[in-house]
Amino acid sequence: MCLLFLHVCDTPDVDGYRLILANNRDEYWDRETAQAHFWDPKEELISGLDKKPGKDKGTWLGMSKFGKIGALLNIPGTQEDKMGRGMLILEYLKGDLSTDDYITQKVQPIHKDIKTFNLILIDLRSKKTSANYYNNKTNTAMSLPNGVYSFDNSVMGKAWQKTIHGEDKFRKVVHDHGRKGDKDRLVQSIFDILYDTTRFPDDDNLMKQANECDIPDDIRLAWSAAFVWSPSIRHGTRTNTVILVDKFGECQYIERTLNIPVNPDNLHYSTNSYQFHI
Structure with missing residues (x-):
């Protein structure tokens, strides 16, 4: 399961941020994945890559270094007979279509x-x-x-409780620390939200979805926290990612990734940070 928080403001203060994005990627530990890097020949596109x-x-x-961002x-x-989703982001980043045109011309058909x-x-x-x-x-x-x-x-409109809880905390963090002069505290506070282990066992929306998909109760309970932990499977x-874009187009892309192979009794992480201008 995954989680994303987003702040967009086209009129930030001189010391503020136009965009703040926070993302958790939840995945099977043994699924091969490349950490975020500039992977295209011109080094203009950055992302992690699924290597399965x-x-x-x-x-x-x-x-992209031009200012396009996509999240899935x-x-x-x-739905085993359906196509995978992972190509949607890369095709958007590599193309020149607007957000609206990409959806109507490439995705909806x-x-x-x-x-x-x-x-x-x-x-x-x-x-x-x-x-x-x-x-879709x-x-x-x-x-x-x-x-x-x-x-x-x-x-959208049927959010899980962890998401509602996390958004409230994210709003406060952006309000209290959303300035370049307080960047380190901002980033750490966002990571704290992404690593929140609070569980919501009585989440009606999550329970309904889990029942529709025959998800066992222990897995559903793990999904109810921002930081998902299911060692049994x-x-x-x-992966946790924070993207910051300031008023003048300076961007910082920070990714913290659980190293594999994963030993649940001895976790190790790698952190990579990229800075560029859009």
């Missing part, structure tokens, strides 16, 4: 053929940020004006 055979060159989150969160369901997902597309190439949300479960698209948003593995939160 047959799924290689897909991603859950990525960004799966929506659980039994094939939405029934792809495993269910939430898609968040952002374009910072002009002074006015373009941000759009789409999910209900074939719903909407624009995202400046503000704070949260996304998980449910359709070797699954959980593997």
Whole structure:
């Protein structure tokens, strides 16, 4: 399961941020994955990459040096006969279509053929940020004006409790520390949110989804926390990403990743940080 928090403001203070994005990627520990890096020949596109055979060159989150950002969160369901989702982000980043045009021209025509997902597309190439949300479960698209948003593995409007809880904390962190002069505290506070182990066993929305997919209670309970921990199936939160873009286009892309092979009794992490101008 995955989690994403987003703050967009086109009129930040001189010391403020135009965009703050925080993301958890939850995945099976043994699924081969390349850590975030600039992987294209011109070194203009950054993301982690799925290396599972047959799924290689897909991603859950990525960004271009031109200011395009894409994020993908799966929506659980039994859909083995459907196409994978990972190519959606890379094709958006490599192309020149706007967020809205990419959804209407490239995604919606094939939405029934792809495993269910939430898609968040952002374009910072002009002074006015373009941000759009789409999910193919209900074939719903909407624009995202400046503000704070949260996304998980449910359709928008049916958020899990951990997401509502996390968004409240994210709002406060952005308000209290969303300045370049307080960047270290901002980043650490965001990581604290992403590593929150608080569980919500009575989450009605999550319980309904889990029942629809025949998810066992112990796994559902693990999903109810921001930091997912399911050692019985070797699954959980593997990667945390924070993206900061300031008023002048300076970007910092920070990824903290659980090293593999994973020993649940002795976890090790790697942190990589990239800075560039968009």
